[in-house]
Amino acid sequence: MKFSENWLRQHVPTTATRDELAGTLTAIGLEVEGMTVLGESLDGVVVAQIVSAEKHPEADRLQVCQVDTGNGTVQIVCGAPNARAGLKAPLATVGANLPGGMAIKAAKLRGVESFGMLCSAKELGVDPDASGLLELPADATVGAKLADYLGLPDATIELKLTPNRADCFSVRGIAFDVAAAKGSEVAPFEASPVAAQGEATMAVELNAGADAPRYVGRVIESLNAAAPTPAWMAERLRRSGIRPISLLVDVTQYVMLELGQPMHAFDRDLLKGPVGVRRARAGESVKLLDGRDAALDPEFLAITDADRVVALAGVMGGFDTRVTDITRNVFLEAAHFAPDAIIGRGRKLGLHTDAGHRFERGVDPELPRIAIEYATKLILDVAGGMPGPVVEAALPEHLPQPQTITLRRARLARVLGLEVADVEVERILRALGLSVAATADGWSITTPTRRFDLAIEEDLIEEIARIHGYDAIPTTLPAGSSRLVAPSESRVDEGTARRQLAARDYLEAVNYAFVDADLLAKWNATDGAVPLANPLSAELGVMRTALLPGLVAAVARNAARQQSRVRLFELGNVFAANGANAPIETQRIAAAACGAADGEQWAAKSHPIGFHDLKGDLDSLAAMAGAQLEYRPSQPGWAHPGRSADVYRDGTRLGWIGQLHPRLQRTLDLDSDVVAFELDLAGLLDRAIPKAHALSRYPSVRRDLAFVVAEATPWAAVSATVRQAAGPSLRDLVLFDRYAGKGVETGFKSLAMGLILQEESRTLTEHDVDAVVAAVIAALQQTHGAAIRS
Incomplete structure (x- = not known):
């Protein structure tokens, strides 16, 4: 998750320095993976407008520009390819010091005087783009300080979030954690309902059960989709790692980053209606916004228009119904999809989208209507238009509900190993947006719908621990002794x-x-x-x-x-x-x-x-x-x-x-x-438990036998027959020769074996040995058709 520091501070007022804020985020489990400072040392940089641009008399790639600074006109020699009359761009005046230590002085370039420097985004330290001058919107006030106009200085902060913290994939979600850690409060968020000015609507149908239990939409007519994205919004998107595209697309991205609710905008004139959500059917396909054709199956959730698939729910919109600069009427949508219905669908198509990343982890089911109202206001403020009424379809029985969890005071102290004051516990939980009611043994906590990770008492204890501070938990060596378990003799380790x-x-x-x-x-x-x-x-x-x-x-x-x-x-x-x-x-x-x-x-x-x-x-x-x-x-x-x-x-x-x-x-x-x-x-x-026994005091006897058996007869079968026939007197059986060739019929082999016989209580007699040998011969002849080799 990447966001602007100034944007976060708008939601949670704090006097913490930038480094303190980054340290706090990491300490509470929102690891700061990277931080880039933007737009420092911009004193002396103003918004300027090029009045004229003439070719330099001594250099083909340079232009001599007359530039309005709001306080007079100065001459600037510029080599940027996009320098042109009428362009508004940043001007570093004489005496300014740019990021990186560059000092601006009056100079002569190929014999022509230049009093300052028109700047690219890279030279200002706000973006790596150095391809040309940073082009400013037409409504930028000439002479205004660039830092004030662009909201600088600022910093881009990138967090490495764990999958359970879906609520922190938004600036406002992060603000709750910062407020709890810094003893502050999250600023109220205003998304007042925008009154309908027209009657245009689009019917909405839900046919996916628990996979899509809420879908909210609104038609806005007669807007100017070609209106430029406001500079403040475009800058916040850039600092969050998103390239501005067009007003309608940028508004949906902006709302997603600020609130955490993915949205999509359809060109209303390309829809027939009704708009629905259902499981895709085998063999269906849709052309996505990136131009690829996605083959679908029933594992995918599809957004449909009169039963025609027009978007991949929770992943990406469709190409055929996309908004463009000539769009006049738009259908805004925001929905709640169950994480299980979205997980893995993008990866199956080789896609990774911001919307899918959030829906896979869980999005607050109460956000869709708020997001629609907020996006409507942002669009009307810039592009005008006539909004219709908000249309909502919901299946309340399938919507996630707030959970009530009991937190016991004694359990909290036992797990953490320290006493946390009741007032501190309540402050932390309320700052995180939880409803707290005191009980005799502790508290009854109602979780907000955005916190999918809070389900049991231990989850609340973890919240107290990370916000109160892991460094505040005393280090205590464990007491007691460990019970040693002897390894089992019935199994090899x-x-x-x-x-x-x-x-x-x-x-x-x-x-x-x-x-x-x-x-x-x-x-x-x-x-x-x-x-x-x-x-x-x-x-x-x-x-x-x-x-x-x-x-x-x-x-x-x-x-x-x-x-x-x-x-x-x-x-x-x-x-x-x-x-x-x-x-x-x-x-x-x-x-x-x-x-x-x-x-x-x-x-x-x-x-x-x-x-x-x-x-x-x-x-x-x-x-x-x-x-x-x-x-x-x-x-x-x-x-x-x-x-x-x-x-x-x-x-x-x-x-x-x-x-x-x-x-x-x-x-x-x-x-x-x-x-x-x-x-x-x-x-x-697995093995039998070893048992010791005395060695026999009586001598062993060995008898060697050679048998001819069929080539296909395995030694394992011969060995089993011999052991069974020989009885308890057999101590060992050794195969010491195998022969096939001259003197042995084709298809047969000769096996020579040694029988080692011994008794525990007496010496074997010749009669005993002959009896065992005879039994072995008879068994091999009967079982395997073996014959003694002559």
Whole structure:
């Protein structure tokens, strides 16, 4: 929010200096982001008029001007391209000192005497424009001090407002906070009703329910739209960061800045009526004021004229019904739109407007009629015209109502840690525009409709704290002791998991929980995606359903920047739609890698990272929880055929591991193969509480067996069969060889394994060992059709 210091002081009289005012604003939570001082040291600068302008005899780009100063005529040599007879412009007389230290003296330019300098806005320090002389309106009084005419000196103050302070997007809204902080009162604002002088009206219809519960309009006939904007108004707009355009547009902008109510002016002769508000229909479009054609859908609120869309409610007016200098009859409108109906609509079209910025945060529903009356007066004072009666359509049941909040004296003291005198509490709240009634335990507060941020007792306590002064709250160290909570032994700590992957040469990535819907579509992972009602951008429009799309995108960005070996992991939540309820959140862990399996070195030959390299990293992570993972072949749409597997633990699927499909890698602009995994974190890190037991005093026995099984039979299935058949005597099972080739039938493979047997209470006999081996052989033959390799 940018505004003029003098404009603010008009609403809240205060003796505070400029620096004190800026410090106060920041101290009460309205952070001053920037301040530019305008028009200092303008003594000796007057309003002047060029009587004649002749070409300089010795210079093509200079003119010799005779200038009326109101106290005689002086000769000025000027090089401004817009210098011309009849122009009124600022004149720095001899002896004046301009901002920046320039001293004005009589001089000769190419042999012609000059007694002063005609000035641009930049030379006066009021605007960065240096393209020519600052042109003053025709009604400017020749000889008047320029500082008095333009209301200088002044300062442009820019605030960095938090989204909850919608009421401070107006000069008058800021004035209430300054009045409370400086012990002053906001000056009364007069917007007396302007009596109708004609009967011209425009019917208004509301068909959007709670989205648009109030719409106010007025027709003004026979005005002069080409009348120039008054200098005082144009200057206040410039100092607020808005370029003056034309009287009708400038008045609507001025009212918005002063009161906080966005407005719009339609050319009445281009409307058929009635004017209405409704949801847009699929396929409708409107040409906006900036010339772009906006395609609409039912998410947008539309302003209609005889059911034809003529403006985008709360965002921008339409091109076809805009006012111009030839407009003779105008329809002014001011409305109240619910924030939820406006939020994100402008961003969806790539627009950011002052009106949308305010409506998204909330505008006082009581302002539309006041704004119409005030704008009418401003227009009539300059452009004349004949106003008709004010027309209003409202749905009272949908309008925000003032809230009554109880503020307890004891609660206030407890939260702030100090006693604030009752009289001070009441002064602060009343200065902020709240209605205060004392009760036995504190106060009953009725909030104004402009304060959308005041809803509960803590909101009022915050108001007292920031206005009374945070520096007035004593610093007190907290007392008491903290209860230490021992980490659970039934789960591996997340920090331990992070350190384990970091130790295996992975870097942790932190990605947004919002992703591009198109990215999820490339992964075929859009099922259950939750769209955001108010996305930060189109690229962050949905909640992620998996970690890998964002993580692999990070791998691709690194690879595109000449990082040939990338290894990233991430712990985070994924989200799935849950009907009308809140989305289901699941915590997952994922890793993705490309390039060489090991860092560059001289002692070993490098090879690209593959499935088994990544599987080793995942197994090391599972080992911390004592987990035995099972890998079953799978082929989701994003996975390489034959190089991916679902990961199970105790029969429960945890996630997936494998290589990305070459087609997906090309789509993601990845030149090298990428391997990755993603698993549910809870299932991976849960572990049984460790129990100590004595080591067996009896020797172990090892028996090695080699079986021929079908190539498609996974080791995980063979291992499960062997463990079940061997029984409790089996202490460990080791796969030490896999062979396929000469001597083994095509389509089969040989698996050589070692069975390590041991008992707790006795030494195993040969009979015991033979029985276990026989049971294993029989189970493998029956379950997998395995045969002992000869």
